[in-house]
Amino acid sequence: MFPEVDEIGPDKPVEKCGVVSIFSRYEHAAPYIYYCLRALQHRGQEAAGIASYSREREDIVFEKGLGLVGEVFSPDRLEKLPGNSGIGHVYYSIALSVPENAQPYVFHTASGTIALAHNGILTNAEELKVRLKKKGHGYYSGSEEESVSYLISDSMLAGKSMISAIKSALSELDGSYAFSFMVNDHVFAARDPMGIRPLCLGELPDGLGYVAASESVALDAIGAKHIRDVRPGELVELTEDGIKSYQLFERGEIAHCFLEYVYFARADSVIDGREAYRSRMRIGWRLAKESPVSADVIVPVPDSGRAHATGFSRGSGIKLEEGLMKNRYVARTFIMPDQHLRDISVGEKINPVKSIVRGKRVVLVDDSIIRGTTMKRIVKKLRDAGAKEVHVRIGSPPVIAPCYLGIDMTERGQFVAHGRTVEEIRKIIGADSLAYISVEGLMEALKWEENQMCLGCVTGEYPIKIKGEKTRLQRTLQDY
Amino acid sequence: MFPEVDEIGPDKPVEKCGVVSIFSRYEHAAPYIYYCLRALQHRGQEAAGIASYSREREDIVFEKGLGLVGEVFSPDRLEKLPGNSGIGHVYYSIALSVPENAQPYVFHTASGTIALAHNGILTNAEELKVRLKKKGHGYYSGSEEESVSYLISDSMLAGKSMISAIKSALSELDGSYAFSFMVNDHVFAARDPMGIRPLCLGELPDGLGYVAASESVALDAIGAKHIRDVRPGELVELTEDGIKSYQLFERGEIAHCFLEYVYFARADSVIDGREAYRSRMRIGWRLAKESPVSADVIVPVPDSGRAHATGFSRGSGIKLEEGLMKNRYVARTFIMPDQHLRDISVGEKINPVKSIVRGKRVVLVDDSIIRGTTMKRIVKKLRDAGAKEVHVRIGSPPVIAPCYLGIDMTERGQFVAHGRTVEEIRKIIGADSLAYISVEGLMEALKWEENQMCLGCVTGEYPIKIKGEKTRLQRTLQDY
């Protein structure tokens, strides 16, 4: 029996976290960090935090809590964060959260205070923890952020300069990261050597300082100019004298997460030179060429499939209509006592516009399918509303493998595409036809080479060595 | 100086309330009412309430409170509402709300218990109250719903049958109304003689009963079949033996609120035979013909202008792109201390997709302009993002007069179009060109005659006599 999605988790890949670093000549940086975090809210809604450097107290202060940015921070609470520089974080966690787990993590060491905010996952987190514990370090939260902090402080304590210490610490890390962090009043941002997670750089209006953030929409939010992206393996310090850059690692292979383009990033974000909206449009266009279909109307799944659907419409010449309406007020859902009420409950988020679908051959376009249960439900709704045919087109290849590098998709068993053919999936979701974009088509649309992307979740081959999984390199050797 | 919108109120017309009546053979009707109310949540987010008839207590019981439907009602609270029939209400109020003001209002009288939920405004509310007070009635909330309840109970007490008493009570009312109400275990719905506010009828799945609701999306939510709309001046009782209909008033002039089609109703609702989505599409198409413009791209204001923009794109042949992204997490906004932060704050809801607008001649499409401040801000954002020209097209005629019949637009001074020419408004919002749809074009698009619509807010002439205002009749006499 196919599991019911709402009982076991979200039917979309879920992003983990967003980060912000600011050095400014504003009297108080915290409100600007606040607006950046609001613009990154789609990357994590569980918790939010801001740390800033207080000259008066000569230390880093911080405030954090559970909830949306606007719930955690009142103007009063922002006022507790003086100082012209700071960092911020929005957090996603599928585990029941406690306020202690919110970021930034702030530690006081002999080398000063370290505040750290992280987007990504370290693949050697356990090894690091075991090693650092053996060295005598105690863990409060058990988080990998504690490890990074200890690596930096140990190196500084051993006599290294701040930059050398950071370089040394980061060189110990495997996996993905975009870090916003501070050591005392120094503000940094750093990106993993393969550039898996995004991180961009901006200049504040009127040359009043610099900002690094997970996505360019955070820059837009405060009127900052997008200068460039932080380079894979680059550490930047935001200072009064400009952005100081340290290329910590030789420029080697890169592996940007393709799902940022396809789903995570806000459509108006520009990542590593490609705008998410335009990327999605091109995917849709290419999908229309790869898997054409005779139909009357293109209907996007709101809001995730809209850009892809627009592209599909252009590519196919079939008109797009907003054939599905979303109930934007359905946030909390209770588990209802009887089956009939549960069926109502799972369907209340989406409703067809009957005039658009009745008697029509509909192409339903979305960005991805994970569990498949929502898609199955939507297909049924369209048929109930009178659609003659329902053809499903998906703007990413089938997700068949877990993500170990920052996305909340961890169990193969949860993927409808795991161990199934496209035809088998089509039957499960009840569509008349089903097509995913090919990896080649995707690459063409994104304008990246396959060996510049992390495609682990759709190929099962990862850019980084992961125990029990194939690495991209193997593939490269065999296939190219 | 042009006032800042976020300080003084919403920049969109705001609907007041939605209602639901259910008679069912379900053991408990309350969860079904709950889902109907969730589907009507866009009509009011301030408070919610449900009343049902408990056979055990031989009385109507009710629960209500401040907040969204999903916040007010937990499964535990729904369980306090036994019975197979009931009514529900979602409430909008610009005044600071108290739980006491939530509906349904429930009164215990010698003729039984009366529960009442109302969408609309009675124009003779004050006269009724004065008259009923003189008769000895005391008012707890001072609401017009108390008056209606007293009218019904007085008539029943005077010996009239329930239906006669209701008929007699409703005949005393002037103004607009869609009522869901109960007298003991009898469930009713009624619509004002001109059909100003919407109200539709459905049949529960498997013939298990009947439902009346403000919009058909509430019927969709619980799988009910949309049978027809409640007729202007019709009272219906939902019973075991079917829907009993009483045409209380001679079928005369009608006056459906055109803003339901243009903005209030969810796009997937069908009202009096016309679907909101298709109506908006046709408006956009007609607007493209009335006020064409040479441009590169059509951009809707999300989410309100999307259907109109789709129509405009069809009518003009210019492609539509989602050039504005909405931050869906910005609910609560604080007033920030300095001007720069306030500018950031008011702009954070909308961000342009740069690839779409840079260097382009943009047609920005929305459904309406009330104060104009948001539109002004969006035009500026588009220009900042590089738009070469910004042409604004609006899917309703200029709003120049208050609504007395159920919409929260009460002060002429708040309308940017009040006492200004279109050219003057264009200058205020900073557009290269501005056009509204004409009343004639609107009528053609909606497929209604001008004298079948309430157009008070755009013509200043009302279908019902309102002190100090012109009535539609005068206009009819003079202009036709």
Next chain:
Amino acid sequence: MFPEVDEIGPDKPVEKCGVVSIFSRYEHAAPYIYYCLRALQHRGQEAAGIASYSREREDIVFEKGLGLVGEVFSPDRLEKLPGNSGIGHVYYSIALSVPENAQPYVFHTASGTIALAHNGILTNAEELKVRLKKKGHGYYSGSEEESVSYLISDSMLAGKSMISAIKSALSELDGSYAFSFMVNDHVFAARDPMGIRPLCLGELPDGLGYVAASESVALDAIGAKHIRDVRPGELVELTEDGIKSYQLFERGEIAHCFLEYVYFARADSVIDGREAYRSRMRIGWRLAKESPVSADVIVPVPDSGRAHATGFSRGSGIKLEEGLMKNRYVARTFIMPDQHLRDISVGEKINPVKSIVRGKRVVLVDDSIIRGTTMKRIVKKLRDAGAKEVHVRIGSPPVIAPCYLGIDMTERGQFVAHGRTVEEIRKIIGADSLAYISVEGLMEALKWEENQMCLGCVTGEYPIKIKGEKTRLQRTLQDY
């Protein structure tokens, strides 16, 4: 099996409500009402409310809510209550409360706005409601306060003057009441013809106005001088020109509630010329004479038995020691899963001081026993702590009958003394000896005559006709 007390209700009689009326020359009366209500908080902790007359709005405004006075009213909320006169209420209810049920009740009528706060119970509430409903009145809360309000407004509407209308309304009421009420900007207080519930009058400092309140401690709280008590059957209006008095009913038999002296009133209150503390002392003294015992130490049940115990110590010459300590932080108690934990839970409020009771013959003094379960537990605790003997002395006669006039003791089955001899009760609570004060001794101590008191709960004979119960009159005829 003897029922566990904490599962079925409190083991002390519980008072219902306290009231306050103020006319002042202060700019804002509400903060003074607030402090009066805080001093009356022991009379009701469920809800609180204040109404005041706003000259600006020419109407009564009110604020009320669930919780302690200090929880319901913030300074901000008090500021919403302008005006130099007003009334207040604290509420006790064993039923799950809703904010709507808080008092004062405020009704708007043709004769003006009526606000009403009530301590007491009307024994003809149902008859009144039926009669008023038949007259056409609808009930929102179904409360007797609505009835009183309708009686006043009907009479005023019929052309009577305000005072005549109030007199006429009050003459319809049977039962007990202390009312604080307003008709528009007129502030009143009234007491039932037998003076069952207390009500006293004070003058504000510096002659700035007048105050009526349930207990004199409310006067103390704001520095007001206690002038006298409101007389049984008296209506007072607090005005700029002084206290206007109207003796509505012939002075006849009176029936003050003796439990106010014994338990309800704060010990520092003076009621009808007798101070509660001194009354309790005299009861204890008299009890020592009536039921002497050879013992080593007198131990009060804190805090209720302390004054009685002091008197008992004086009367017996045996020293008093605070042999039981109370955990003042135990407010909320959860029902624990297993029996051992439940036993711990019910005992955690009281703990013996071992040095005082070990090896001693202890006299345990309290004011009353209702269910007996708490007393049983304390006796056991004393024995466990090493007490050689435990003698229980109670400062009221056995409670054997319900209260119909304002105290929350409604079921005969809940009284341990119902249908049991003193010896049987002694066995249940496990004491070596048990004695209650006699009715005669109680009267002597209180300095009232038996026919001036309501002793219904200890004699089963009531000062007012109550269906199915004996009245005091019968007793008077037979026994005197």
Next chain:
Amino acid sequence: MFPEVDEIGPDKPVEKCGVVSIFSRYEHAAPYIYYCLRALQHRGQEAAGIASYSREREDIVFEKGLGLVGEVFSPDRLEKLPGNSGIGHVYYSIALSVPENAQPYVFHTASGTIALAHNGILTNAEELKVRLKKKGHGYYSGSEEESVSYLISDSMLAGKSMISAIKSALSELDGSYAFSFMVNDHVFAARDPMGIRPLCLGELPDGLGYVAASESVALDAIGAKHIRDVRPGELVELTEDGIKSYQLFERGEIAHCFLEYVYFARADSVIDGREAYRSRMRIGWRLAKESPVSADVIVPVPDSGRAHATGFSRGSGIKLEEGLMKNRYVARTFIMPDQHLRDISVGEKINPVKSIVRGKRVVLVDDSIIRGTTMKRIVKKLRDAGAKEVHVRIGSPPVIAPCYLGIDMTERGQFVAHGRTVEEIRKIIGADSLAYISVEGLMEALKWEENQMCLGCVTGEYPIKIKGEKTRLQRTLQDY
């Protein structure tokens, strides 16, 4: 001008924290820890926490939060704490608390998980932190509890056994402590070498395990038998095989905090063999002999002065009466806008019983005076109520110096007795006479020698070296 007390802090010394350790054969120890903490609630109301060892997860789990024990822990939350052993903590903090600061602190180290709850203050906390930071440790909260945890884990990591490591860690600490702590599934309690803070040992009913707690009332609460106190310098492990004792430090000078007897401990607690209630009684008795006065009545300040007053009554032969009533509902107090209302606000907690004080010579007895503002106010209230004379007698010597060892009295400037003669203080509080108990009298009453007590706050000479202060030793050398 003498400062208003309620604006600047409490007018009583405030205790910091209480601790509990339990090893049991109960399936779940957490509910028992919960009841122990409720009994210790008077030692800290700001936060509460419990840690327990989960066999299933093979780790320590914990729950903590802000508020009273009964607010932090619901039955659901207690169920998240499986395991038959654990520790608990109640916390007092004058600083605005954050949930992160609640205890127990739990750290994960290479030697296992350490959970720690602390009552007391380490006087070398800063030195320890600097030293441990230099060794490479990072601090999350900056608390001294982190230091203790690092000391233990460092020693264990260096190869010491658990007990040796704990011994080594505790030997590094200066100051006062009662610790409840766990290392993995081992449960410990430890007391500082001078026994400054209290800690007692008990046996669970039916031999089901052992408990250590700050006060014996925690043992009473769960029916445990008080065996003995933890000795100064003793470490105990609670195990299946009994209490294992390790005398870590040579038995030397001891220094019990005298304020535990005088004020902090609940009167029914027995500390180091002396019951608090009896100690207070004896103080009162001795005070009556030292500073007799001709008077009519002894009145205690409720509830703190009651036991002292009882002793004074015995010693003087003057009768005691409860002449002051406390409003037990006044928890939250707002700062009121005008002076008159502020005067009302500060006085509402206490009200005289007029019959007791009118025309009388009153002896007012309390345990201590810190700021003096409350005492001043009470004296005035008694005079306003008609007292002819008011003589104040205080059950502790004048507090003239800060506490560095666990009590929240840190600023000399806040003590009314700092730099003032008794006569000067008398004038400030407005009494007819004022006397404090002498140090000698206090010692006699407590049955301890002066060099067995910590009297720092009343002599300015401390049992432990404190920078800038005299030590008891100096005094000992000079004075004995």
